[in-house]
Amino acid sequence: MADLTRRAALALGALTVARVTTGRAFADAPKTAWDFSFTRIDESGPLDFAAFKGRVLVVANTASFCMYTYQYEGLERLQAGLEGRGLTVIGVPSQDFGQESDSNGKVKKFCDATFGVKFPMTTILHVVGPQAAPFYAWVKATRGWEPKWNFNKVLIGRDGSIKGTFGATDEPQGTVLSQAIEAELARAAV
Numbered sequence: 001m002a003d004l005t006r007r008a009a010l011a012l013g014a015l016t017v018a019r020v021t022t023g024r025a026f027a028d029a030p031k032t033a034w035d036f037s038f039t040r041i042d043e044s045g046p047l048d049f050a051a052f053k054g055r056v057l058v059v060a061n062t063a064s065f066c067m068y069t070y071q072y073e074g075l076e077r078l079q080a081g082l083e084g085r086g087l088t089v090i091g092v093p094s095q096d097f098g099q100e101s102d103s104n105g106k107v108k109k110f111c112d113a114t115f116g117v118k119f120p121m122t123t124i125l126h127v128v129g130p131q132a133a134p135f136y137a138w139v140k141a142t143r144g145w146e147p148k149w150n151f152n153k154v155l156i157g158r159d160g161s162i163k164g165t166f167g168a169t170d171e172p173q174g175t176v177l178s179q180a181i182e183a184e185l186a187r188a189a190v
Helices: 001-028 071-085 104-114 134-143 175-185
Strands: 037-039 047-049 058-060 087-093 153-156 162-166
Touching: 058 071, 071 087, 071 134, 071 175, 087 104, 134 153, 134 162, 153 175, 162 175
Parallel strands: 058 087
Antiparallel strands: 037 047, 058 153, 153 162
């Protein structure tokens, strides 16, 4: 009986430690998109999402050699057309699907020269799997979603929460994404 009591006490102690550790980890976990920071594609400094607080974000994982690469043009039109109303597009180049250049400089040069991209872009990052950038790990933990291909999009509301996830076939000016963006832009800034 003493052995059973001892094992129960040890199990209870382990459960308490696990609960405290989990609680601490959970308390420190990112709560909104504003908790994330990246490095700019030109490596000139941080691309801190907190700087966009109160804006609506479309975060798209991108690639230079994909059948959807033409969407850079649509993403740039979104940025130019809706920036004044509170939208920011952010591009996240990724080699996860084997269709991106091997350097940030090449990606930036391609995007500038081919599509005149002016919206902010990050350095080349992982967007899926165990090496996914913290933002994408947060999206997966929060929504159970990760990009299935290039040019998937995450819509972040003015409050920093995830408002929707969209696939590559959801065009930047397509009805589905446009309606979701308009709904978020209509909300008052927080």
